[in-house]
Amino acid sequence: MYKPESKLAAQALSAGYSADQVIRNLDLEISKGSVTAIIGPNGAGKTSLLKALARKIPAASGAVLLDGISITALTKAEINQSIGFLAAIPAARNQESVFDLVARSATAARQISRVSPRLKEEIETLLERTSLSGVRDKKVGELSSGYRQCAVIAAALVKNPAVLLLDEPTNSLDYSHQLQVMNLLSSLKRERGMTVVAVIHDLNLAARFADHIVILKDGSIVAQGTPHEVITPNNLADAFRILARVIDDPVGKTPLVIPIRQLA
Template sequence: MTLTHRLAAERLTLGYGDRVVISSLDLAVPPGEITVIVGANACGKSTLLRSMTRLLAPREGRVVLDGKAVHRLPAKELARTLGLLPQSPVAPEGITVSDLVGRGRHPHQGVFSRWNAEDDAAVAAALDATHTAELADRAVDELSGGQRQRVWIAMALAQQTDLLLLDEPTTFLDASHQVEVLDLLTDLNHARGTTIVMVLHDLNLAARYADHLIAVADGALHAAGAPREVLTETTVKAVFGLDSRVIEDPVSGRPLMLPIGRHHSGPPGGGPKATGPDPAHG
């Protein structure tokens, strides 16, 4: 059960070269819930997610899974518990959709084990869930950006981990497919208890789908808690430098951020968007 798995960062400092991106950050991921990380561009959201899956070694502190530092766990053991969909994954040239999704089953393959019916079922379920089954025999590099993104999500689902981390899973998707993917992840969370951690740019989608919302600013944890506690006009101003009004979403009952632009027609350049995909990365 995913409720037995605890993922946390302890006094975590991350960086590239001489640049420190995250400094002395403490963070606990609530098990069995959907956590969404938000923040301005280049604030360290993706860097934090990469470290939590041990793709980036910390300069100080550590990321722990069930009390053990993830950077000390065997790769295959970690991959059976924690899955990652990175920001800009690259598929091998010419690989088909079914073969790529099947790679999600690699952590479950032992030295002497062979592909079996359980693997077939996991791949088929992932393709069906992401509406990519009709693409199974096509080459990934022939697909549109939105189709490729759904295929990558299918691969992550096929891995069938108790914890799933996704960096901008709605990238390249139109509005309807964004909601479809986030509904799918919510269903996975409700049905299997999968702990999900996502980086999203759209504040209103983040507030609508998160059980636990984390706002990162200037390399530090600015706020964390229920969306109603975190998505406030004060936080939007502090984290994004944007004036806004936060009201109750009449559909979801969650907080809804309305940006106040210079001409009252939308957010100024560089601010968070109220709706729709944002191809920029953090």
């Protein structure tokens, strides 16, 4: 049953590539103005779920709803205006400067041909918040993997979508930049009411910043709920095949995972 407070929802969703259905009969409700972390072992279908929610891959059955409307009833332009999807930078864009990459994303989203002084100021502020001001004029192809990741994030954020889907947004980042990115996503939730869904491999990072956590395994949901409801030794054993102790983080009072050993 669809909940009115849901911004994005999947109903009996199955999706994948050709005959290979990676996501199987999945039901998911994502509340407006929340941060949802999708976690799970390699091959669980996390990226495929994000792509299905953004209509990057078609649903074999079931439906994805945006504000209660099936995304199949929306135009590509309408989806792109509402849903931001963090994807890798095409190789052809490696010769663009960081500023030009983000500016191109902004003008395309706003359907304008030039960067106004007001938009330029907005882009400069975003580059500062994503630690890119110092490399704004460098070509994307010359950046380290960490800065490239930040550039991808900035290009997605500048569109100011209502829903932002991110596949491993902290990948390749050091601890400092991981915290910066997650703090930025949290602030966007507070400031703009943005709904954020992110695939995150670091369980402790997910537990600290997410309002809602979903564990995927073999294309199905093992558990979903608050961090305390989901990050439990039993769920970690089931999904990740690890023996782990879960304690309260002394700083955030969120679940803190201490891996002990693999399970047979």
